[in-house]
Amino acid sequence: MDFELRLLEQETEQLIAKIDxxxxxxxxxxxxxxxxxxYLGAHLRDGKAQVGFWAPEIDENxxxxxxxxxxxxxxxxxxxxxxxxxxxxxxxQRVPLRILGxxxxxxxxxxxxxxxxxxxxxxxxxxxxxxxxxxxxxYLANSIPFGAFAPAEFYDVDTMQANRADRDHFRNxxxxxxxxxxxVDRVAAPTNILQIHVRYASPEGTVAGLTRIYxxxxxxxxxxxxxxxxxxxxxxxxxxxxxxxEPIIEYEDDQYFWSQTPDQHSEGDVLNxxxxxxxxxxxxxxxxxxxxxxxNPALLASGRPDEMIDLIATLHNFPGKPIKVLLxxxxxxxxxxxxxxxxxxxxxxxxMYGQNVNFKHPVTRAILLEMMRRKHNYGVDxxxxxxxxxxxxxxxxxxxxxxxxxYLHLMNDVTLEVAGQVYRPWMIFEDGRPWPQPxxxxxxxxxxxxxxxxxxxxxxPLTFAHNTPFxxxxxxxxxxxxxxxxxxxxxxxxxxxxHDTLRRGSQTPIEARVNAYLGENLREIFSNGYDNVAxxxxxxxxxxxxxxxxxxxxxxxxxxxIRNTDxxxxxxxxxxxxxxxxWLMSDxxxxxxxxxxxxKGFGFxxxxxxxxxxxxxxxxxxxxxxxxxxxxxxxxxxxxxxxxVDGLDVPTLKRIARAxxxxxxxxxxxxHYWDDVEPxxxxxxxxxxxxxxxxxxxxxxxxxxxxxxxxxPTAGTVLYYGLRCSPDNSEQVLFAANMxxxxxxxxxxxxxxxxxxxVGWHPTLIAPGVEAPGAGTPIILRxxxxxxxxxxx
Numbered sequence: 001m002d003f004e005l006r007l008l009e010q011e012t013e014q015l016i017a018k019i020d021x022x023x024x025x026x027x028x029x030x031x032x033x034x035x036x037x038x039y040l041g042a043h044l045r046d047g048k049a050q051v052g053f054w055a056p057e058i059d060e061n062x063x064x065x066x067x068x069x070x071x072x073x074x075x076x077x078x079x080x081x082x083x084x085x086x087x088x089x090x091x092x093q094r095v096p097l098r099i100l101g102x103x104x105x106x107x108x109x110x111x112x113x114x115x116x117x118x119x120x121x122x123x124x125x126x127x128x129x130x131x132x133x134x135x136x137x138x139y140l141a142n143s144i145p146f147g148a149f150a151p152a153e154f155y156d157v158d159t160m161q162a163n164r165a166d167r168d169h170f171r172n173x174x175x176x177x178x179x180x181x182x183x184v185d186r187v188a189a190p191t192n193i194l195q196i197h198v199r200y201a202s203p204e205g206t207v208a209g210l211t212r213i214y215x216x217x218x219x220x221x222x223x224x225x226x227x228x229x230x231x232x233x234x235x236x237x238x239x240x241x242x243x244x245x246e247p248i249i250e251y252e253d254d255q256y257f258w259s260q261t262p263d264q265h266s267e268g269d270v271l272n273x274x275x276x277x278x279x280x281x282x283x284x285x286x287x288x289x290x291x292x293x294x295x296n297p298a299l300l301a302s303g304r305p306d307e308m309i310d311l312i313a314t315l316h317n318f319p320g321k322p323i324k325v326l327l328x329x330x331x332x333x334x335x336x337x338x339x340x341x342x343x344x345x346x347x348x349x350x351x352m353y354g355q356n357v358n359f360k361h362p363v364t365r366a367i368l369l370e371m372m373r374r375k376h377n378y379g380v381d382x383x384x385x386x387x388x389x390x391x392x393x394x395x396x397x398x399x400x401x402x403x404x405x406x407y408l409h410l411m412n413d414v415t416l417e418v419a420g421q422v423y424r425p426w427m428i429f430e431d432g433r434p435w436p437q438p439x440x441x442x443x444x445x446x447x448x449x450x451x452x453x454x455x456x457x458x459x460x461p462l463t464f465a466h467n468t469p470f471x472x473x474x475x476x477x478x479x480x481x482x483x484x485x486x487x488x489x490x491x492x493x494x495x496x497x498x499h500d501t502l503r504r505g506s507q508t509p510i511e512a513r514v515n516a517y518l519g520e521n522l523r524e525i526f527s528n529g530y531d532n533v534a535x536x537x538x539x540x541x542x543x544x545x546x547x548x549x550x551x552x553x554x555x556x557x558x559x560x561x562i563r564n565t566d567x568x569x570x571x572x573x574x575x576x577x578x579x580x581x582x583w584l585m586s587d588x589x590x591x592x593x594x595x596x597x598x599x600k601g602f603g604f605x606x607x608x609x610x611x612x613x614x615x616x617x618x619x620x621x622x623x624x625x626x627x628x629x630x631x632x633x634x635x636x637x638x639x640x641x642x643x644x645v646d647g648l649d650v651p652t653l654k655r656i657a658r659a660x661x662x663x664x665x666x667x668x669x670x671x672h673y674w675d676d677v678e679p680x681x682x683x684x685x686x687x688x689x690x691x692x693x694x695x696x697x698x699x700x701x702x703x704x705x706x707x708x709x710x711x712x713p714t715a716g717t718v719l720y721y722g723l724r725c726s727p728d729n730s731e732q733v734l735f736a737a738n739m740x741x742x743x744x745x746x747x748x749x750x751x752x753x754x755x756x757x758x759v760g761w762h763p764t765l766i767a768p769g770v771e772a773p774g775a776g777t778p779i780i781l782r783x784x785x786x787x788x789x790x791x792x793x
Contacts, residue, residue: 011107028514033366041140049111056102069094073122077550113156122151141587148247166313170421179455190239193548203671206301229682230674236689239324244284252567288338295375324381332390373412382426389433460492472513475739494543496554497530517783527556534737538785558584564661578618598659717741722726736785760791
C-alpha cells in the first residue's frame with residue numbers, strides 16, 4: 001500500500017477541548033447535543049479530515065479507549081460507480097480516535113476526499129471487544145455509493161458547493177416578508193407543485209436522467225422549439241417536489257453491495273472486495289434513517305452527490321422563471337432494518353411502519369435536525385415533512401403517545417446556508433391527526449400545524465391518503481370538505497393525485513361504485529379520475545391553496561406500492577396489491593413482450609392467470625395470518641393448474657413476489673407512456689397552470705363577493721360552480737364544471753350566483769370537447785368537463 005494516515009494528536013486534543021467547553025456551557029442536554037452536531041461526520045478542513053461519531057456503545061460496553069478506531073478503505077484499483085458489479089482491491093488502515101463521553105473524534109492527515117471526478121476513501125468507526133470487532137456508521141455521511149450498510153465515502157462538500165451553477169439564484173431568493181424572523185428570511189410559497197419520484201420520471205430512473213429531461217426542455221424553450229406533449233407535463237410549475245431521496249431499505253437475502261473476503265482485521269491489510277451498484281426499488285418511504293443526510297445511491301447514475309446539485313441548478317436556472325425544489329423527508333418512523341445499523345437510543349418501540357423514533361433522547365433529537373439541515377443544504381427551497389402526525393412520545397401520565405409539536409417547531413426553525421445566503425425553506429407538514437384512529441376521516445382538521453405555525457402549509461383533506469375520485473358520489477360526499485377548503489384552504493396543498501392517493505386507489509375493490517363515465521375500461525376510469533379536467537379547473541381556477549399534480553397521474557402512468565427488498569414480508573406486501581392488476585393492467589399491456597418478463601418466466605403467460613393467482617394469494621394471506629407454508633399449500637391446491645409452477649414452495653413464492661415488484665417497478669416508469677400523451681389534453685392542462693401562475697391572488701381564501709356552490713338538485717350530475725374576484729376587483733373568474741355524472745346543459749350567466757355581472761365575460765379555459773362561444777349561451781358539459789370565463793373591470 002502507498003498511503004499513510006496519521007492522527008494529529010495536538011489538533012485532535014484542541015478540537016475535543018473546544019467541543020467539551022461548548023457542551024459544558026449549557027446545562028440543557030439537548031442544547032449541548034445541538035452544539036456538538038456540527039462536529040459529527042467527516043469534514044475536509046484545511047486539507048485535513050475532521051471526523052466525529054456518535055457511539056454510545058463504546059461507553060456502555062466499557063470499551064478501552066485504545067480500542068476505538070476509524071477504519072479507512074482506500075481503493076487501490078480504479079472504480080467505476082456506474083457499473084452494476086465489479087471487483088476491486090482496497091488498502092485498509094485504522095486510525096485511533098479520541099473519546100469524549102458518547103462521542104469519538106479525530107483530526108486525521110492523509111485522508112483522500114471524494115469529488116465529482118475522484119472517488120474518496122471509505123470509512124466507519126470500529127471498536128474491539130475481546131476478539132470481536134464491531135462497526136458504527138457515520139450517521140451524518142455525505143456520500144454512500146454502496147449503501148447505508150457499507151462504509152461511507154469521505155467527500156469534499158465545500159468544493160461541490162463552490163462549483164454549483166445556481167449561485168445567483170440564492171442571491172435573489174423569493175422571500176415572503178411576512179415570515180421573516182430573527183433576521184432570517186423564509187422562502188415564499190410557490191404557486192403550484194409537480195410531485196416526482198426520481199426513479200420513475202425518466203428512462204434512466206436517476207437524478208441525472210431527470211436533469212437531462214429538464215435541460216432538454218430548457219434548451220428547446222431557449223431555441224423557440226415546440227415541446228412534445230409529454231414534455232409539457234413537466235413544466236408550467238414553479239416548484240418540483242421530489243419524493244424521498246433518503247437511503248432506503250436494502251435487500252434482506254444477503255445481496256450485499258459491499259462484501260469482503262473474511263480476514264483477521266490486521267492493520268495495513270489489502271482486501272479483495274466484491275462491489276455492486278445499489279439497485280433496490282422503493283416507493284420512497286421505507287427509510288432506515290442512517291445517512292439520511294446523503295442521497296439514496298440507487299438514484300445516482302454516477303454515484304456522485306454532485307448529480308443532485310446539477311438537478312437543482314438546472315431547475316433554478318430554468319428559462320423564464322426559476323423552478324423551486326422541494327424535498328420530501330421521512331423522520332417519523334424507522335424501518336426495522338435500522339435496528340442493527342443504529343444504536344438503541346434512536347428507537348422508542350415498534351409501530352405499524354417498523355419502529356418509533358425516540359424524539360425524547362437529546363442526541364437523537366439533535367442529530368435528526370442536523371441530518372435535515374445537511375441534506376437541504378444541497379440548495380432546496382422547500383421541505384415536505386411526511387407523516388407529521390407520527391412524531392410522538394410516550395407520556396406515562398396518560399399512558400398514551402403524545403404529539404411532539406415542539407419538535408415540529410424545531411424542524412420549522414431549521415436554517416440553511418447555501419452560496420452565502422442564510423434562509424429558512426418553505427415548509428409543508430403532512431399531518432392528518434388523529435390518523436390512524438378509526439374516525440380520522442371525520443375528526444382530522446388538517447390544521448393542527450398551521451394553527452401553531454402561520455408560515456406552514458399542510459396537505460389538505462382531498463390530498464391526504466384515501467381519496468378515490470374515480471368512484472361515483474366522491475365529489476358529492478366530499479362537499480363538506482370542499483366548503484372547508486374555500487373557507488380556510490389558503491395554507492393547504494390541494495389536488496387529489498399524489499403517491500398516496502393513487503396507491504390507495506389501486507387497492508379499491510373493483511366491485512365499488514365505479515364512475516363509468518370516466519372511461520371504457522377500468523384503467524381509463526382510474527387514470528381519468530386522477531388526471532381529471534374538471535378537477536384541474538376546480539383546483540387551479542377556483543380553489544385557494546397550492547395545487548399539486550403527480551407526474552405519474554399526469555402521464556396516465558400506473559403507480560403502486562413498490563418495494564423489492566423485503567424478504568420477510570414481501571409476499572404479504574404483494575398480496576395487498578392484488579387489485580393493481582385489475583385497475584391498471586390490461587390484456588394488451590400484459591401481452592407486450594417488453595413488459596412483465598419476470599412474471600411470464602414463472603408461467604403467468606396471461607393476465608388472467610396472474611389475476612387468479614393474486615386473488616387467491618390475497619385471501620390466503622388473510623386466512624392464514626401470513627403463514628407462508630400454509631399459503632403455499634392453499635396456492636398448490638387452487639392455482640397451480642392455471643400456471644406452470646410445479647410444486648410451489650416458499651422460496652419460489654418469495655421469488656414470484658420479487659418478480660412482481662421488479663416488473664411493476666419497470667411498468668410504472670412514465671417514459672413508457674410519453675408517446676400516448678394526448679396533445680390537446682397536455683396543451684389544455686398547460687394553459688390551466690399558466691392561468692394560475694398569472695393570478696397569484698387565487699391562492700387566498702374565498703372572501704366577500706366570492707361564491708361557491710353545487711347545482712341543486714343534483715338530478716344525476718354534480719355540477720360545481722363559483723365566482724372569484726381579485727382583491728382590487730379588477731378581474732372576476734366564473735367557473736362551472738361537471739365533476740361527475742350525466743351530461744348537463746347550463747348557461748353560465750344563469751347560474752344562481754348573487755350579483756353576477758352580465759357583460760364582459762370572455763371564454764378563458766374551455767375543456768377539450770366543449771363548445772362554449774359565450775357565457776350567455778347554453779353549454780353542454782359532460783362528466784369531467786368544465787369552463788372558465790373571465791372579465792376585467
